[in-house]
Amino acid sequence: MSPVHLTHSPRTEPVLAPFADQLPPASLEALDVSKSFVSGVVQVKVLQKLSVSILPAELTLVSGPSGCGKSTLLSLLSGLQAPDQGRIDALGQSLCALNKRALERFRLQHTGFVFQGFNLFPALTATEQVQLPLGYLGISDKQARERAMAALDEVGMTHRAQLRPAQLSGGEKQRIAIARALAKEPQLLFADEPTSALDAENGQNVIDILHRIARRHGTTVVCVSHDPRLVRHADRVLSMEDGAIRSDWRPGMPGYPMSHPAAAQGALHGLAPMSSIANLHTTTFSDEGRQA
Amino acid sequence: MIALGRKTLIYEWRRFLPAVLAVGFCGVLLAVQAALVLGIFGSAAIYVTGSSGDLWAGYPGTQSVNFGRPIGPDVEMRLRMDPDVTRVEPYVWVDGDWRDLSSAHGGVSVFVSGIDTAPDASMFSRFLSAGSRELLRVPGTVIVDRADLEQLGVGLDGVGWINGARVRVVGVVNGLRALGGVNVLTSLDTARSLVSGPAPADLATYFVARLRDPQRADEVRARIHADPAFGPFEVWTAREFARRSQHYWLFGTGAGVAVMFMAGIVCLVGAVITSQALMGMVLASTREYATLNALGASFASLSRVVLEQSVWVGGLGLIVAAIASTLLLALAANRDVPVAMSLPVGLICGALVLGLALISGVIAVRGLWRADPAMLLR
Numbered sequence A: 001m002s003p004v005h006l007t008h009s010p011r012t013e014p015v016l017a018p019f020a021d022q023l024p025p026a027s028l029e030a031l032d033v034s035k036s037f038v039s040g041v042v043q044v045k046v047l048q049k050l051s052v053s054i055l056p057a058e059l060t061l062v063s064g065p066s067g068c069g070k071s072t073l074l075s076l077l078s079g080l081q082a083p084d085q086g087r088i089d090a091l092g093q094s095l096c097a098l099n100k101r102a103l104e105r106f107r108l109q110h111t112g113f114v115f116q117g118f119n120l121f122p123a124l125t126a127t128e129q130v131q132l133p134l135g136y137l138g139i140s141d142k143q144a145r146e147r148a149m150a151a152l153d154e155v156g157m158t159h160r161a162q163l164r165p166a167q168l169s170g171g172e173k174q175r176i177a178i179a180r181a182l183a184k185e186p187q188l189l190f191a192d193e194p195t196s197a198l199d200a201e202n203g204q205n206v207i208d209i210l211h212r213i214a215r216r217h218g219t220t221v222v223c224v225s226h227d228p229r230l231v232r233h234a235d236r237v238l239s240m241e242d243g244a245i246r247s248d249w250r251p252g253m254p255g256y257p258m259s260h261p262a263a264a265q266g267a268l269h270g271l272a273p274m275s276s277i278a279n280l281h282t283t284t285f286s287d288e289g290r291q292a
Numbered sequence B: 001m002i003a004l005g006r007k008t009l010i011y012e013w014r015r016f017l018p019a020v021l022a023v024g025f026c027g028v029l030l031a032v033q034a035a036l037v038l039g040i041f042g043s044a045a046i047y048v049t050g051s052s053g054d055l056w057a058g059y060p061g062t063q064s065v066n067f068g069r070p071i072g073p074d075v076e077m078r079l080r081m082d083p084d085v086t087r088v089e090p091y092v093w094v095d096g097d098w099r100d101l102s103s104a105h106g107g108v109s110v111f112v113s114g115i116d117t118a119p120d121a122s123m124f125s126r127f128l129s130a131g132s133r134e135l136l137r138v139p140g141t142v143i144v145d146r147a148d149l150e151q152l153g154v155g156l157d158g159v160g161w162i163n164g165a166r167v168r169v170v171g172v173v174n175g176l177r178a179l180g181g182v183n184v185l186t187s188l189d190t191a192r193s194l195v196s197g198p199a200p201a202d203l204a205t206y207f208v209a210r211l212r213d214p215q216r217a218d219e220v221r222a223r224i225h226a227d228p229a230f231g232p233f234e235v236w237t238a239r240e241f242a243r244r245s246q247h248y249w250l251f252g253t254g255a256g257v258a259v260m261f262m263a264g265i266v267c268l269v270g271a272v273i274t275s276q277a278l279m280g281m282v283l284a285s286t287r288e289y290a291t292l293n294a295l296g297a298s299f300a301s302l303s304r305v306v307l308e309q310s311v312w313v314g315g316l317g318l319i320v321a322a323i324a325s326t327l328l329l330a331l332a333a334n335r336d337v338p339v340a341m342s343l344p345v346g347l348i349c350g351a352l353v354l355g356l357a358l359i360s361g362v363i364a365v366r367g368l369w370r371a372d373p374a375m376l377l378r
Helices: A070-077 A100-110 A126-136 A141-154 A170-183 A200-217 A228-233 A282-291 B004-011 B013-049 B074-080 B130-135 B146-152 B188-193 B214-223 B238-252 B255-284 B286-294 B299-334 B343-370 B373-377
Strands: A028-039 A042-054 A059-063 A085-090 A111-114 A188-192 A220-225 A236-241 A244-249 B055-058 B085-100 B108-115 B141-145 B159-162 B165-173 B182-187 B206-211 B234-237
Touching: A028 A070, A042 A070, A042 A085, A042 A244, A059 A070, A059 A200, A059 A228, A070 A085, A070 A188, A070 A220, A070 B373, A100 A111, A111 A170, A111 B286, A126 A141, A126 A170, A126 B286, A141 A170, A141 A200, A170 A188, A170 A200, A188 A200, A200 A220, A200 A228, B004 B013, B004 B299, B013 B238, B013 B255, B013 B299, B013 B343, B055 B074, B055 B214, B055 B238, B074 B085, B074 B206, B085 B182, B085 B188, B108 B146, B108 B188, B130 B141, B130 B165, B141 B146, B146 B165, B146 B182, B165 B182, B182 B188, B206 B214, B214 B234, B214 B238, B234 B238, B238 B255, B255 B286, B255 B299, B255 B343, B286 B299, B286 B343, B286 B373, B299 B343
Parallel strands: A059 A220, A059 A236, A111 A188, A188 A220, B108 B182, B141 B165
Antiparallel strands: A028 A042, A028 A085, A236 A244, B055 B206, B055 B234, B085 B108, B085 B159, B085 B206, B141 B182, B159 B165
């Protein structure tokens, strides 16, 4: 397994608006969304009037036990599914107002996905896997190849560029899948259990890469996982249970649920330390977050 | 743009092989069936297509060469009156019953063709040399197809009886097999002598004319109207009469409908097998297609990948079909099986095969409906 060259990247760290007095505007918002599924004759309410705002340039981890609704939340935020009620705003656009074709176009231009399964085409080399979605963007072959190589470089897979999935380890496949999502230069990146099929070392690599993408490119990275090891790598952790967000905190700031500088300065007033907001209703929290 | 369809086809060729073979097999069935139809029903017009006459005059409304009725000898005069006609020769058709020496084969239906034995005669000029015709000048001599000798129970220079009259096989040719009987070539005089019952000395079933300029056949035919003064007759160009004979056998007998039905069944079975094989490939890659859709590749773009694969499968199947059909038809022709193939028919078979593959692709596109990206999050 080759290490990810975190410290040898030729890229410079991006200049993001420093967190001064206020939070940057949310790039992704769920407003009073509800979603239910029919299982046999029973209707199961997965999410009920859930609201949340997600900020750019950070890795937001949605954690919780199986069946808590975190993957459903991800599918709504990413536009893969429509909520039964409520609305989803992404990059200032209401996804609920878009038809299927427009949603596909939105996803093509703005979103990247990393799934638990790597879902790579067996016939394509690593470079071709990454190049493939770029073709649908209308990018020329030459430019697509350059972008694919840059994305592979970013995930430390340049040396495996000509190999097919059958010749790669699980960790390497997931890094190719990340490069595939990254090459589109999306503003929104969604990852669903990206480390659950990986060992500890590879899981660590993958989450580091996702974190770095958020910081370097200003990408809104939303990662769904029940893997507790990922918590310390996230900028923000949303803990879900029974279809609701039970806590929202920032691991880097002990004593404060939100480690964001603005939060530390009280921009998110009304938020109590983690222990005390454990039972705070998410709707209340999100409304305040938007006001901030 | 990465050629996903083609690269997958090459990399996973073993999984596409059944589809390619299914398409190829359908192509072979269609081509062989068409070749047999052309060969068998083409033999209904062999009397016309194997001769160099440009115009045929026969009994009015005759639907096929073998249904000829005697026409009056004056018709020959009517043909000769036209300035563009350079040669007219009678052609006598006699239905006969062949018995061999041992009578081991029972009776065999034979179609006796009484022809002019002049060296430059038109009838069966494709099969007979001047020398062969000369052999027929001896009364009671006949020429048959080599492949029919066994059926007739006779060898070269052997003896048999047609309608009770003794004949001797003096020569053989290839490619003269008939539909539902055996073609026997003989001289006009011998043919007339084989007619059961009394027959006029100048009996003729057809008069075959050769023109100064064969290109003007339609024009000359239009000029030679039916005239009661010469008795009942009708004139066709050789091409018209050949087609008329073939159409009668193909469509007038129901054989054509049977052939079309078989072709339809072949295409249907081929489409089912091919679409299932393609569908299997699509379903095997459902998660990958769903991921591409999540990344924004439209359903239409993904459908194009499947359709591209079906076109490749069709093209490869076509190559398989072309090679296999060529070998099979060559073998069949070598074994005296009546087969024939023409470029238009070959192209129609090819188009059917490609169409079949494309329809299979359209059916297989349904597999993409399962590629819902939301399923990747469950």
